[in-house]
Amino acid sequence: MTATLPARVPIGTLMIQGTTSDAGKSTLVAGLCRLARRAGARVAPFKPQNMALNSAVTVDGGEIGRAQALQAVAAGIEAHTDLNPVLLKPNSDLGSQVIIHGKARMNLNARAYQDYKPLAREAVLESYARLRARYDTVLVEGAGSPAEVNLRANDIANMGFAEAVDCPVVLVADIDRGGVFAHLIGTLACLSESERARVKGFVINRFRGDRTLLEPGLAWLEQQTGKPVLGVVPYLHGLTLDAEDMLPGVAHSGAQAGGETLRVVVPALPHISNHTDFDALRAHPQVDFTYVRTGEVPPAADLVILPGSKNVRDDLVWLRAHGWETALARHLRYGGRVIGICGGMQMLGRAIADPHGVEGEPGAVEGFGWLDYETVLTREKTLKNVTGALALEGADGHAATGPARVAGYEIHMGETRGRALESPALWLAEGDEGATRPDGARSADGQILATYVHGLFDTPQACAALLRWAGLAQARAVDYPALREASLERLADTLAASLDLEKLFGVIG
Secondary structure (H helix, E strand, O other): OOOOOOOOOOOEEEEEEEOOOOOOHHHHHHHHHHHHHHOOOOEEEEOOEEEOOOEEEOOOOOEEEHHHHHHHHHHOOOOOHHHOOEEEEEOOOOEEEEEEOOEEEEEEEHHHHHHHHHHHHHHHHHHHHHHHHHOOEEEEEOOOOOOOHHHOOOOOOOHHHHHHHOOOEEEEEEHHHOOHHHHHHHHHHOOOHHHHHHEEEEEEEEEOOOHHHHHHHHHHHHHHHOOOEEEEEEOOOOOOOOOOOOOOOOOEEOOOOOOOOEEEEEEOOOOEEOHHHHHHHHOOOOEEEEEEOOOOOOOOOOEEEEOEEOOHHHHHHHHHHOOHHHHHHHHHHOOOEEEEEOHHHHHOOOEEEEOOOOOOOOEEEEOOOOOOOEEEOOOOOEEEEEEEEEOOOHHHOEEOOEEOEEEEEEEEOOEEEOHHHHOOOEEEEEOOOOEEEEEOEEOOOOOEEEEOOEOOOOOHHHHHHHHHHOOOOOOOOOOHHHHHHHHHHHHHHHHHHHEOHHHHHHOOO
16 A cells, blocks of 8 residues: 555544554654654644653653653654653552652552542643644553453543544554464443444555465455554564653574674663663664573673663662672673663662652662662652763764763652762753763773763764773764664655555544
8 A cells, every 4th residue: 555645634633552452552643743843833742641660861850751852752742741741650560659740749559549530631631632732633542451340440541532533543453473363353342332433434554465365364454443454564674763651572683794792781770760761772783782681690791780670679689699799790890881871870779768669668688789878768759851971081972073972861769879970971062051060980990980860872073982881992983863863764655655544534523
């Protein structure tokens, strides 16, 4: 199928729901946002409720899911808290931090959150109303699946929202995991009569192979349901797009053959957060990158990075239980480099105290003790978009034009104090008069670097400088934002060729 952009994207709202988690809702909304933008529409993405540990700082100083920040880039707008008014950040198997309009409000277990949902619903409808007043088109992403009948009461994430605002729905299913027709038919069977009527068509995602072999199944599906298949999207390899939450299915990203490479290892913590920090490294042609999961032995590496965590004390206990303290000590003894980011920075100090029970029961735990500082978790969360430069000295941190530039963000609930901070890792811009403030720390022997800044590797200059610091003498500068932009364009081109856009956008209104 070859499609062209409609002459005009209708004014109104369209919701993309999925038969399962990870069916491709986030990616489809991002691609449709870019297509609507190409057609000249003022378009905004929207996700009423998100559960994710990858988040972003917004222009209004709040926090939203990372996927909505990516969709904002696709739409050509600034990320705002109205794009994702309810964000749940799991800090245990049973509970989450509840973020409303970008601000952390409380920790609730799953049952208590069900009782809180009527208030969350008010926040959702307030944000939606503001977006509808400001934009021509709102493209809404559901969460999980509308077939989760146990969560139907007070639903604000899927059909409950669609019914409340009276918007049409397109259902997307992932054929790569198998059972795509059962997923679609079964999902419809779980819906009420009014909800089934709201579904205007299907998109089948991640198809590989000969489309003609799929055609009989598509005809059967349309005959059984009376609803059209609006397109079949092929499996797209190599997209460089921010993940909403899940770690990549493939833990290892090998460097390109030939030339010098750097081995980078990251422990896949049970509560790992903002692992999008490492997307630039996974895409770098000179980096051999590995996530080490539970039960796996930490391999030899040039650089080990301790990532962010939504439950720093529990993840520190997990690291010790799985031999990481011994492995890190051996790694440093043989000259390896270590970076700690956010929660990983806190772990590298002498102690982490949580007197208010911010991430669980009140208490404290000893850190690894390789940097001389201590952290106290606080009730208030720091949320900042930041710019600055690496504080590395000499050629490692300075290009011909000056220190390597950094552009990232801070999301943390903790204050760190100690002598190690007298040797900062970064200098961040502060105010409008050229002032700077220090961030993080470096060890006296130059082997350890710690920072609160996420997005450390996203600028080409900082990424190359840090790789040189870690031992890659001829590190290339790779522009991750440019790779992401190219992926969004490729995604939009693929959707334009794979979907019946006149029919799909035509269901709006």
